[in-house]
Amino acid sequence: MPRQLEWTRRAVLRLAWVGVIAASALTIEPLVQYLTSKEDRLQSTLVGYSKPLDVNSDWQNTANARVWVKRDSLGVMALVATCTHLGCEVHYHVEKKEWLCPCHGSIYDLEGRPISGPALKALPRVAVELKPDGSLIINTSKQVGMDTRV
Ligand code: FES
Numbered sequence: 001m002p003r004q005l006e007w008t009r010r011a012v013l014r015l016a017w018v019g020v021i022a023a024s025a026l027t028i029e030p031l032v033q034y035l036t037s038k039e040d041r042l043q044s045t046l047v048g049y050s051k052p053l054d055v056n057s058d059w060q061n062t063a064n065a066r067v068w069v070k071r072d073s074l075g076v077m078a079l080v081a082t083c084t085h086l087g088c089e090v091h092y093h094v095e096k097k098e099w100l101c102p103c104h105g106s107i108y109d110l111e112g113r114p115i116s117g118p119a120l121k122a123l124p125r126v127a128v129e130l131k132p133d134g135s136l137i138i139n140t141s142k143q144v145g146m147d148t149r150v
Helices: 009-036
Strands: 046-049 067-072 075-080 091-093 098-100 114-116 125-130 136-144
Touching (some): 075 136
């Protein structure tokens, strides 16, 4: 006759403690990563860009790695290189003139419209202000339409 497992109060409490300790161990590493991250969470939503932009220039990266600017015949535009699927940073592929997401393979065209992959929406365009000295202030908290230029 097989031996029956006895669930005493002590055994249940011991098992519960093992569960609590295991859950704590699993959450400590992400918590430490979050607390020690060098990413500035209080970063301003305004990004400056002061280099000259030629007409029909290619996308140029700003001081904020995810904010890019470009000038075409209609004006200046800004794009945030954050994948619209789950938020990974997308990378601009200069030769292909495409934006590629390393996380799940979404591909966007030159203008940031999705071509393939799980992402369904275009990369966000954000407001740009052209200063009298020619420099740009990009407001990453204010989304604009794909056709908006300054
Ligand atoms: S986060 Fe970019 S494809 Fe999933």
